[in-house]
Amino acid sequence: MKIPASLKVAGKNYKVKWDNGRIQERSLIGECDYSSCTIVLSRNDKHSVQTKESIEQVYLHELWHVIWDALGERKMKCDERLADSFTCLLHQALNSGKGELKI
């Protein structure tokens, strides 16, 4: 799965960037900043280097927050349990696809 350097959600241009220091200090491996339209990812947590798969799942998790925020659905945006469950399954679906259906 590719993680884009930028993307558009509801007409807003979001950046995706690495910041291994600042968010790691706060024991996070990802966060989204709605005011600056930025998704921030870390390659490490406090104890270990994140796997490619883990980083992809964190990206999808943060994208979950961005999309529900754009839709004004605060309850969904803040549901961390559902965010983890949904994005785990989404990650599996996106990465297990085989072949290509021509459009």
Ligand SMILES: [Zn+2]
């Ligand atoms: Zn979250």
